[in-house]
Amino acid sequence: MAGPTTAERGARQQESSGPPLVRRLRRPRLRTIIILAIVLILLGTGVGWLLYGSQWTRVERVTVSGTRVLTSAQVREAADVPVGSPLISVDTDGIEARLRRKLPRIDAVQVVRSWPHGIGLKVTERTPVLLVEKGTKFVEVDDEGVRFATVSEAPKGVPLLELTVSRTGSAAPSHRRFGESRLVREAVRVAGAVPAAVAGQTRVVKVRSYDDISLELSGGRTVAWGSSEKGRAKARTLTALMKAAPGARHFDVSVPTAPASSGS
Incomplete structure (x- = not known):
């Protein structure tokens, strides 16, 4: 009775050697994905704590520039910046809206975060003609x-x-x-x-x-x-x-x- 042909022997050899090779390739990839996921979670948690929970990035000062008739104190009072709050959570659009509403003399204003502790208010006043x-x-x-x-x-x-x-x-x-x-x-x-x-x-x-x-x-x-x-x-x-x-x-x-x- 004739033995297996060369093609049959090659197929059997491939079947017997295939699964272990796949397992050997998958294990390092799986470990790498798990490690990367853990690192990303830790980084995200750390960044979130730094921005929202840390004392290092909270509002401590408010600077005003560009005023001519208005005083810096008037602008700060109208802006009502939440000193002590996380800098990242400050509503800059809300501050701009308040300034325009309370101080009609203001024509334009930029509210800028100045990391790690400041808010800058750049004011442009209207000029009477x-x-x-x-x-x-x-x-x-x-x-x-x-x-x-x-x-x-x-x-x-x-x-x-x-x-x-x-x-x-x-x-x-x-x-x-x-x-x-x-x-x-x-x-x-x-x-x-x-x-x-x-x-x-x-x-x-x-x-x-x-x-x-x-x-x-x-x-x-x-x-x-x-x-x-x-x-x-x-x-x-x-x-x-x-x-x-x-x-x-x-x-x-x-x-x-x-x-x-x-x-x-």
């Missing part, structure tokens, strides 16, 4: 038309805003169409377009309607500006007109291609 007289006080208006603060003394170099829009007569359509807030923004645009040399002399920005805005300068001089459109062209024209007629008291740049001046 116009003032609205309110009794004996003044309401500050920024370059977006936002009325953000009431002060007892008018800041130097900031012109007054006078809204003399009538709700009846020829000005009524302008008031109904644009509304007071829109007219304030138009006045802000005009104030921002006035040449620097003239801005320092501007005492009042007067709004009668959307396209009837004028400036009252020092020395009793006036400028008819018109609407806020073509602000750059009007600024260039006004600069040239004032140089050409330095003794004039009334300037009209409402149509910048056809300016006029009068009075002496």
Whole structure:
């Protein structure tokens, strides 16, 4: 009777040697996975304790930068940072929202974690470009038309805003169409377009309607500006007109291609 062929002997040999080899390969891999899992768990536990349970990463100080009118104490009080809490758990978005709500003078704020113990508050305050007289006080208006603060003394170099829009007569359509807030923004645009040399002399920005805005300068001089459109062209024209007629008291740049001046 013939014995097993070469192919059969090879198959039997492979079957007898296969399973032990697989077991030898699997055991080191399994041990490695278990060890790595334990290490990761320990690391995660350690990091969690360091961030949340340790005294090494808790809030101990709050620094403030960027203030001009506000004081650091005002900002800290409004921010209400939870000193002593884990630094990682501080709600920076909540602090920012509180500052904006309690201190409208703040235009922008960054709340930054300064590891391992600090919170930094980087503040940008609004800058007034116009003032609205309110009794004996003044309401500050920024370059977006936002009325953000009431002060007892008018800041130097900031012109007054006078809204003399009538709700009846020829000005009524302008008031109904644009509304007071829109007219304030138009006045802000005009104030921002006035040449620097003239801005320092501007005492009042007067709004009668959307396209009837004028400036009252020092020395009793006036400028008819018109609407806020073509602000750059009007600024260039006004600069040239004032140089050409330095003794004039009334300037009209409402149509910048056809300016006029009068009075002496």
